[in-house]
Amino acid sequence: MYPAQPWHKIVWSGNTIPRWSFILWLAVLQRLSTKDRLRSWGLQLDGTCPLCKSANETHQHLFFECSFSTIVWQHLATKNMILDMPSSLVEVLDWYCGQVNSKSLKSISLHCSLAATVYGLWRERNCRIFQGKVMGHDQVLNSIEADVRDFLSSRRKMKLSSENQSLCRNWGLSNRIFLPV
Ligand SMILES: [Zn+2]
Numbered sequence: 620m621y622p623a624q625p626w627h628k629i630v631w632s633g634n635t636i637p638r639w640s641f642i643l644w645l646a647v648l649q650r651l652s653t654k655d656r657l658r659s660w661g662l663q664l665d666g667t668c669p670l671c672k673s674a675n676e677t678h679q680h681l682f683f684e685c686s687f688s689t690i691v692w693q694h695l696a697t698k699n700m701i702l703d704m705p706s707s708l709v710e711v712l713d714w715y716c717g718q719v720n721s722k723s724l725k726s727i728s729l730h731c732s733l734a735a736t737v738y739g740l741w742r743e744r745n746c747r748i749f750q751g752k753v754m755g756h757d758q759v760l761n762s763i764e765a766d767v768r769d770f771l772s773s774r775r776k777m778k779l780s781s782e783n784q785s786l787c788r789n790w791g792l793s794n795r796i797f798l799p800v
Contacts, residue, residue: 639734669747739763
């Protein structure tokens with residue numbers, strides 16, 4: 620579907636944790652078992668998105684077009700001081716390819732937020748379908764933010780710039796990220 624895949628090294632880089640990378644990788648390849656795929660294999664099931672209940676569940680809908688997911692992305696975009704998070708899987712690929720070798724805190728924060736959000740939305744979708752448990756977008760967002768904060772708080776030797784100090788405040792990180800190892 621996509622040529623050469625230069626992005627696969629980036630998806631698996633050290634800016635995320637393996638379980639996030641794994642789900643993100645499957646999402647980018649559109650290989651998660653979304654309802655549209657299950658139906659295409661002949662399974663008889665309700666194809667409605669479990670997050671918003673107002674559209675058919677596809678990869679593009681679930682992660683980027685769903686009203687539930689959009690609220691989560693918008694909060695994270697504000698924390699990361701950007702106008703928009705990616706709005707399609709193709710944009711994710713383009714974005715990843717532009718991040719090669721970037722070690723800035725903003726790049727790490729965006730990379731990590733993207734992977735943690737795709738993982739968090741997929742986890743919530745599965746909880747609703749398989750366990751009948753429902754969390755609101757506030758709870759899902761809190762959980763994703765806590766995951767990203769934990770990951771970022773272990774970073775060290777970040778440049779003491781105004782941008783990094785703002786990110787540090789937005790994510791509730793301590794000044795330890797500016798210390799040498
Ligand atoms: Zn939806």
